[in-house]
Structures are given as structure tokens and as C-alpha cells.
Amino acid sequence: MLQRLLRAGMLSGLIVALLSFGFARAFSEPTVERAIVLEERSAADHSHAEEETIGRATQRNLGLLTGIASYSVALGGILAIGLGCLHGRLGLGPRSTVWTLASLAYVSLVLVPQLKYPANPPGIGSAETIGSRTELYILLILLSLVSMALSFWIGVRIRRSHGGMFSVPVAALAFASMAMILVSALPDTSEVPSDFPESHLFTFRAQSAILQLIVWGSLGAIFGQLAKRILDPRVSRISANAEIPNA
Template identity: 55%
Template structure:
């Protein structure tokens, strides 16, 4: 079953990548082009602009599609492994379990890190600090994931004594508290030039967030449905193998 779930998750990711690419190509890429134009204008005032090793045409077409396909397929595989790990331990149906995994993954790995360190368009941020900013972002992702794991463990341990609804509330409250503390402790980074258009920056942040939302929600929808079919098919085949008739 794990192999079939893994295949279903990765195929679902590839399908979702097409939708995310279409949205990013139509809405997000124009904001990037405008930011690049501003960056080139500033560069021309100080020095000759450097030629990129990969053309913008390749970046916004084949490069964007390849990156999203790899990202979504990997996420689909991770969700499949996660579902296989919790299957049988939770009373939720596979579709609901996938949605739960997708929601917690989005909150821990995308929402919280980007609230602290939002994605930056070209022209925002110094080249000298890109290494530090990248390290802080990945530290934020790992720390947020650990907060989510600790909160989920506490909710799981308390659900038998206090009931599922109370356990979920405790888990959510614990994560909010831990994530808030984490965001307060992590150093702030503000390198947006004063003359950078605020409207353009806002558009970039909105479209970057929507791309991620399309990816995670799309995976929850498509893979959730696919996982339901995979699990039900395995259950019926197991019933045939054991009793000679499908499970009711």
C-alpha cells in the first residue's frame, strides 16, 4: 500500500504543479518582471548590470515549471509517507487524514516561517546577507516543524483522557504559544529599500502566498481523494484474500 500511496502522492503533486505554474506564470511573474526592471534601473545608475547565466525566458517557463513540479512531487511523496505512518492509528478517513497533514504542514512549514521572513522580490535584500537570511529561514522552518510536532504529540497524549475536541484545542493553543515565542526570539530582517514601491511588494507577497496555498490545498484535495481510493481498494483486496469476499 505504501508504494501505491507514494505513487498517488507524487502524481497528484505533478498535477497540482500544473495549476500552480499557470497561476504563477499569469499573476506572479509580472510582479517579478517589474521588480527586475526596477533593480536594473538602480544597477545602471551605479554599474553595468551583470548578465545572468540563465535567461529570464527560461526561468519563467521551463525553470519555473521544473521547480514547481519537483517541489509538488516531493510534497506529495511526503504526504503519502505521513499518511502511511498514521493510517490505522487515527479514526479519521484517509481523505480527512491527508487534509490534516496538509494543513499542519502548510502552517508549520510555510505560513509561520513566511510570517517572520516573507519572500522577497528582486531588488529587496543585500547580496552580502543572502547567506545569513537563507540560514535564518531554514532554521525558522525546522524550529516551526519541531513546535508543530511537540504540539501534535501533546494533543495525541491527552486525547484519551480529555477527549478529541479538548485535545485538539490544547494542541492548537500550544502551537500558537510556541510559534509566537519562536517568532519573537528569531532576529528580524528588514532590508527593503525606502524607494521600493510598497504596492509591488504587497502584490509579490500575496501572489507568493497564493502559490503556496494552491500547492498545499490542491495536494490535500487531489491526494486525499486518491488516497481514499487506494486504501479502499487495498481493504477490499484484503477481504477477498482472507474470506473470499470483499469487505462490506
């Protein structure tokens, strides 16, 4: 059963990658191109322009598709494993469980880290600080994930002892409190130049947020439907009967 879920999750990720690539290629890449032009102008003014090791044609086509596909397929596999571990333990159907996992993962892995360290287009940030900025971003992702797991455990415990009425609000409040502490405690790393166009920065960050919503929302919808066909006995029985030819 887990193998079927893994295949379905990875297939869902591949389908999502195609959808996400279409959005990124049509909307995000032109924004990236404009940011690169600004970066090249700034580099020319300071006489330290760097030569690209990989051409832009490869980056915005094969490179972009490969990156999105790897990301989406991996997420689909992770959701499949999570569903295999939690199916039947939350009192939810397969599709609702997938949506719950996808929503919680999006909040902890994407939303909270982006609130503290939002996505930046090319040309923002010093090369000397990229290592420290990456470490802080990964640290926040890990701590946010741990906070979500702890809040989820609190919610499950409250549901078992006091029913489901208070479990979700208490768990949500616990995670919100821990997330606020994390966001406040970690240092800022903003290195946006004063002359960088604010409208361009806003557009890039908005498109990055929309792309993440497409990935996670599509995964929840597609994999949730496939998981229901695999795990729901009624759907599986109907599908099996449909495959049996009439005698």
C-alpha cells in the same frame, strides 16, 4: 500499499505542479518582471549591473515549471509517507488524514516562516547577507516543524487520556505559543529599500501566499481523493468489482 500511496502522492504533486505553474506564469511572473526592471534601474544608477547566467525566457518557463514540479512532487511523496504512518491511528478516514497532514504542514512549513520572513521580489536584500538570511529562514522552518510535531504529540496524549474535546484546542494553543516565541526571538532581516513601491511588494507577497495555498490545497484535495480510493475498503471493493467483466 505504501508504494501505491507514494505513486499517488507523486502523481498528485505532478498535477498540482501544472495548476500552480499556470497561476505563477499568468500572475506571478509579470510581477517578477516588474521587480527585475526596478532592480536593473537601481543597478544602472549605481553602475554595477550583473549579467544573467540563465536567460529570463528559461527562468519563467522551463525553470519555473521544473522548480514547482520538484517542490510539488516532493510534497506529495512526503504526504504519502505521513499518511502511511498515521492511517488508522487518528480515528480519521484517509481523506481527512491527508487534509489534516496538509494543513498542519502548511501552517508549520509555510505560514509561520512567512509571517517572520515574508517572500521578497528580486532587488530586495543584499548579496552579502543572503547566506545569513537563508540560514535564519531554514532554522525557523525546522523549529516550527519541531513545534508542530510536539504540539501534535501533546494533542494525541490528551485525546487518549481525556478524550477529543480538549485535544485540538490545547494542541493549537501550544503551537501558537511556541510559534509566537520563535517569531519574536529570531532576528529581523528586512532589507526593503525605502524607495521600493509598497504596492508592488504587497502584490508579490500576496501572489506568493496564494501560490502556496494552491499547492497545499490542491494536494490535499487530489491526493486525499486518490488515498481514499486506495485505502477505503468500500471504495476499493467497488472499484475492483467494476473491473471484473460480466461472465
